[in-house]
Amino acid sequence: MAESEIKLLGAWPSPFVMRARIALNIKSIDYEFHQEKLGSKSQLLLESNPVYKKIPVLIHDQKPICESLIIVQYVDEAWSSGPSILPSDPYDRAIARFWAAYIDDKWFPSLSGLAKAQGEEAKKAAMDQVREGFLLLEEAFGKCSKGKDFFGGDRIGYLDIALGCFLGWLRVSEKMNGVKLLDAAKTPGLAGWADKFCGDDAVKDVMPETDKLTEFAKILFQAKANAPPPAN
Amino acid sequence: MEEEVKLLGAWPSPYSYRVLWALSLKDIKYEYVEEDLSNKSDLLLKYNPVYKKIPVLVHGGKPISESLVILEYMEETWPQNPLLPQDPYDRAMARFWAKFGEDKSPIFMAIFITVGEEQEKAAKEAKEQLTILEEQALGEKRFFGGDKIGLTDIVLGWLAGWLDVIEEAAGLKLLEAETFPRLHAWVQRFKEVPGIKEQLPDRDEMLVYYKQKREMLIASVTP
Numbered sequence: 524m525a526e527s528e529i530k531l532l533g534a535w536p537s538p539f540v541m542r543a544r545i546a547l548n549i550k551s552i553d554y555e556f557h558q559e560k561l562g563s564k565s566q567l568l569l570e571s572n573p574v575y576k577k578i579p580v581l582i583h584d585q586k587p588i589c590e591s592l593i594i595v596q597y598v599d600e601a602w603s604s605g606p607s608i609l610p611s612d613p614y615d616r617a618i619a620r621f622w623a624a625y626i627d628d629k630w631f632p633s634l635s636g637l638a639k640a641q642g643e644e645a646k647k648a649a650m651d652q653v654r655e656g657f658l659l660l661e662e663a664f665g666k667c668s669k670g671k672d673f674f675g676g677d678r679i680g681y682l683d684i685a686l687g688c689f690l691g692w693l694r695v696s697e698k699m700n701g702v703k704l705l706d707a708a709k710t711p712g713l714a715g716w717a718d719k720f721c722g723d724d725a726v727k728d729v730m731p732e733t734d735k736l737t738e739f740a741k742i743l744f745q746a747k748a749n750a751p752p753p754a755n
Numbered sequence: 756m757e758e759e760v761k762l763l764g765a766w767p768s769p770y771s772y773r774v775l776w777a778l779s780l781k782d783i784k785y786e787y788v789e790e791d792l793s794n795k796s797d798l799l800l801k802y803n804p805v806y807k808k809i810p811v812l813v814h815g816g817k818p819i820s821e822s823l824v825i826l827e828y829m830e831e832t833w834p835q836n837p838l839l840p841q842d843p844y845d846r847a848m849a850r851f852w853a854k855f856g857e858d859k860s861p862i863f864m865a866i867f868i869t870v871g872e873e874q875e876k877a878a879k880e881a882k883e884q885l886t887i888l889e890e891q892a893l894g895e896k897r898f899f900g901g902d903k904i905g906l907t908d909i910v911l912g913w914l915a916g917w918l919d920v921i922e923e924a925a926g927l928k929l930l931e932a933e934t935f936p937r938l939h940a941w942v943q944r945f946k947e948v949p950g951i952k953e954q955l956p957d958r959d960e961m962l963v964y965y966k967q968k969r970e971m972l973i974a975s976v977t978p
């Protein structure tokens with residue numbers, strides 16, 4: 524097969540970009556990583572994702588694919604000879620897709636809600652939401668992993684990627700708020716899974732270090748605090 | 756051996772209809788259970804403890820929730836009359852536009868739940884999304900899925916069967932034929948597709964339903 528051109532537009536702190544990178548790593552795909560600068564969007568990004576103007580964007584033989592979970596599914600289907608990312612059984616696939624959607628629709632908003640929360644009461648409410656989500660996900664982990672290391676079984680898969688990409692930011696939240704959100708006492712399965720996920724070959728080079736991410740978070744929040752209010 | 760298929764749905768939910776359409780298009784036998792959402796059944800609560808919402812598809816006793824997840828499951832389990840193309844890139848595009856439709860639906864709901872200036876603002880935003888659908892998602896194709904309907908058409912099907920009723924109940928027009936000729940043509944085409952046309956909610960009944968809801972909403976927001 525002729526060498527195909529694969530580019531990924533992204534940024535190192537983005538958990539959504541990490542999803543795409545992990546998928547590409549699982550399939551051992553070589554790609555060119557284009558780092559977008561904070562606060563500005565490249566011409567290539569604006570052209571490749573005119574609808575959302577967001578990263579990640581995977582460009583495969585000049586055809587752009589947008590939205591992180593859609594990219595992950597695309598990578599799984601376009602490189603079908605590599606290790607599978609989604610489970611093989613249709614019902615298991617449905618369960619994986621259900622929980623990935625829950626993570627994006629409910630759980631991640633509760634985590635970013637915590638970052639935006641003002642005042643002790645709001646922060647506590649946000650933390651409770653994150654922890655409640657973890658209780659649900661602990662149950663899901665039990666059912667999906669069937670006693671193995673990952674949601675995907677012996678190897679990381681779709682749902683591992685969908686949740687695991689947020690572990691860096693989770694740790695930043697825990698550090699900045701001085702709390703434990705992923706508690707080994709309450710959610711032992713997930714706590715064990717988190718360490719194994721971060722140590723996985725497909726993950727460890729693309730998971731940002733907590734210190735570096737914390738510094739970035741400070742810059743990001745400072746920039747937002749300094750920014751003029753959005754025009755109406 | 757064929758396993759039993761059950762659908763927990765509720766009239767006139769467009770999410771419910773997405774699954775009804777897929778069942779119809781794939782010619783799958785099923786049992787339909789109409790849920791009273793003001794009094795949810797134990798079955799629904801058992802099958803969808805996370806969201807407690809319809810639709811829920813139950814296949815051989817195993818429940819699947821969330822309409823997009825259900826549609827992908829159906830596509831893999833009953834591959835006849837496929838809703839997704841074979842090519843991975845085309846599949847990614849179909850999923851992208853289906854997700855776009857989902858992500859933007861609150862903007863359309865906003866025109867129904869707001870009044871006055873807020874409603875005008877929502878209408879302007881909604882028309883921007885329609886423009887994107889008209890020009891980028893649909894373009895010159897007969898259907899979002901190409902020559903035949905597919906996943907994206909099903910997910911956007913509410914634009915064909917529900918939008919005009921919601922517009923009438925909310926008192927404004929969004930999808931005008933002159934402004935959105937391609938979408939307008941698609942709406943007519945979609946409603947004629949065998950499998951869809953027999954499964955569209957009754958317009959008069961829907962109008963009564965949405966008008967009632969609109970009246971209740973206005974009463975609650977008007978000082």
